[in-house]
Amino acid sequence: MLLLLTTTDVSNSSIHTNHSTESPTLQNGHLPSTVLILTLFILTLLFLCAYLLRFQVQQKHLVSTLQHKAPQGLLEDQDQTVVLLPRSLSPSQRFLPIPCSSLEEEYRRRAADESKLFREEYNSLPCVLSCCGAFEASREENRDKNRYPNILPNDHSRVRLSPVDGIPCSDYINASYIHEKCCQYWPNQGSCRYGRVCVTLQQASVLVDYTIRKLSLQSQGGDGCRETRMVTQMHFTGWPDFGVPFSPISTLRFLKRVRNSNPPRSGPITVHCSAGVGRTGTFIVIDAMLDMMQEEQRVDVFGFVSRIRQQRPLLVQTEMQYEFIYKAVLEHHLYGDTELDILSLKSRQLRLCNMHSKLTEVRIMKENMRTGNLSANLRKNRVLQIIPYDFNRVILSIKRGQEFTDYINASFIDGYRQRDYFIATQAPLSHTVEDFWRMVWERKSHSIIMLTELQERGQEKCVQYWADEGSVCYGEFSVELTGEVECDSFSLRDLLLTHSAESRLVRHFQFHWPEMGPPLDGRGMIDMISAVQRHQEQIGHTSAIVHCSAGAGRTGVFIAVCILVERLQAEGRLDIFQTTKSLRLQRPHMVQTLVRIYTHSYNWVNSIDSE
Structure with missing residues (x-):
């Protein structure tokens, strides 16, 4: 502001001088004004020089730090942190709350340029550090032994070498003893005693992203009286070792389950990860922001994190976690709560069908389709628009001496209780039948x-990859038809797959889908799903391979209905919208015919309730 005003004053003064007469300026008071302007201008130059000098010093420090390039992996939930970027030059900068109406626009603005504004906002948070000392690591004699100047072992947990006579600080190495992330404090079955507290596992329900345990706690006091209390442990297992979950869908679903499981008038919810700052802080902030959205129609992530860091240092430990908070809050704002129970299934069907158009907003990540788009692999794709993502594609073993033999157009898909429970793939082509059976064999399907x-x-929608009778060979694999049964809406075949003198039984379910549109009756699909579930339980829940022609439309519908049916049976609730959205994040174009397939998904689920 001072520079701008000074520039304006100088400009106006110059113009005035050019158009003034030759009369003395002292009488008009112009000379003192000119002196004042020149004085302010000189002071401004001195201020700029001082600022530039300070900036150069900071830049030299930054270059010195970045000469040691940080590894790709992120450290989280540890006592140490890696600051990959410098702190903001204005750490006291205040980021105002965001109205819900502007949340999507603000998220996209912050996420632009590789999340540049997210980094600036995160680095402006107050940094309240713990008091763990690293005195030995900071000694002048040991500085050259540290690869990164900001990753130092604490004195209380550093590894001590045997000292070498005559060499000071020879017992130092940049290494720390690390405890396990979490000592198991509950029994896998039965009871276990921890001091005066006896913990008994009453029930455990394992789902794809989290596990729910019902624990009975019995404590014996000094007077001999025993008090028993029930505790529900919600164990989120869907958080990767590094980084954050790919999508906030499972985190929001878990958070809702936590809220519903907490009885009224109960004590505070205990939240922990390993160090109790990274994932713990992320979870707490998301929970608080959902409440703020509902009560105030705005979110204030920056302000809330700043406050809770005064209560516990380093809550929300990485920039990725900070951005993930915004991502989860935006997800909830855009789509809300789309879960349904059986009673509200029909009444909300029309509303959710209209909402289904939002699924087109799920971006197809073409940058993650590099392997399928290699020239050597293009001919292995039946439809060029439906190519598996690199992060969850099925990888075959490479044939000896043959490049590009690890690719097949197939994707791992999560089920309701188990990760990678399904493999969604296209129908085999004439030159990919052997690859198809290699996948069946290697995945033990x-x-x-x-x-x-x-x-x-x-x-042609699919090449026949089994024999009508007897056996047929596909490369190194032999497939023999050992039995066939025709049911009302599907065929069931037993195939004996043989490779290198070892044989396995594979059950083949073929649903007779009408050529035009979806099935009119959901009963046949439900019957086949039940048959598949029974068979999977008998053989141990290996990945079930699902395919239509392109491996997206009907395949997506079948997998979605499987997940919905299983959840409806277990919880009495379902979420068609988020289930379909999750599938599209794992494989492009899953559930292609949106409204019609969406409507018939309800019909299939309703057929269960009509029993």
Whole structure:
């Protein structure tokens, strides 16, 4: 402001001088004004020089720090942190709350340029550090032994070498003893005593992203009286070792389950990760922001994190966690709560069908399709628009001496209780049948679900990859038909797959999908899902392979209905919108015919309730 005003004053003065007469300026008071302006201008120059000098010193320090490039992996939930970028030059900068109406726009603005504004906002947070000392690591004699100047072992947990005579500080190495992330404090079965407290596992329910345990706690006091209390432990297992979850869908679903499980008038919810700052802080902030959205129609992530860091240092430990908070809050703002119970299934069907158009907003991540788009692999794709993402594609073993033999158009898909429970793939082509059976063999799959006919409307949809009778060989694999049963809406075949003198039984389920549109009755689909579930339970829940022609439309519908049915049976609730959205994040174009398939998904689920 001072520089701008000075520039304006100088400009106006110059113009005035150019158009003034030759009369003395002392009488008009112009000379003192000129002296004042020049004085302010000189002071401004001195201020700028001092600022630039300070900035150069900071830049030299930054270059010195960045000469040692940080590793790609992120350290989280540890006592040490890696500051990959310098702190903001104005750490006291205040970021104002964001109205809900502007949340999406603000998120996209902050996420632009590789999340540059998110980094600036995160680095402006107050940094309240713990008092753990690293005196030995900071000694002048030991500085050259530290690869990174800001990653130093604490004195109380550093590894001590045997000292070498005559060499000071020779017992130092940049290494720390690390405890396990969390000591298990509950029994896997039965009871276990921890001091005066006896913990008994009453029930455990394992889902794909979290586990729910019912624990009975019995404490014996000094007077001999025993008090028993029930505690619900919600164990979120969907957080990766490094970074943050790929999508906030599972985190929000878990948070809702936590809220619903906490009885009224109970004590505070205990939240922990390893160090109790990174994931713990992220979870707490998301929970608080959802409440703020509802009560105040705005969010204040920066202000809330700043406050809680005064209560516990380093809560929300990394920039990725900070950005993930915004991502989760935006997800809730855009889509809200789309869960349904059985009673509200029909009443909210129309509203959710209209909401289904939002699924087109799920971005197709073409940058993660590099392997399938390699020239050597393009001919292995039936539809060039449906290519698996690199992060969850099925990788085959490479044939000796043959490049590019690890690719097949197939994606791992999470089920309701188990990660990678399904493999979504396209129908085999004539030159990929052996790859298909290699995948079945290497993944130890015992169930194949086929959702197409070999030909539909005069066009090939799938190459036959089994024998009508006897056996047939595909490269190193032999496939023999050992039995076939025709049910009302699907065919069931038992196939004996043999490789290197070892044989396995594979059950083949073929649902007779109509050539035009979805099935009119959901009963047949539910019957086949039940048959698949029974078979999977018998053989040990290895990945079930599901395919239609392109491996997206009908395949996505079948997997979605499987997840919905299993959740409805277990919880009495379902979420068609988020289930479908989650599938699209794992494989492009899953559930292609949006409204019609969406409507029939309800019909299939309703057929369960009509029993």
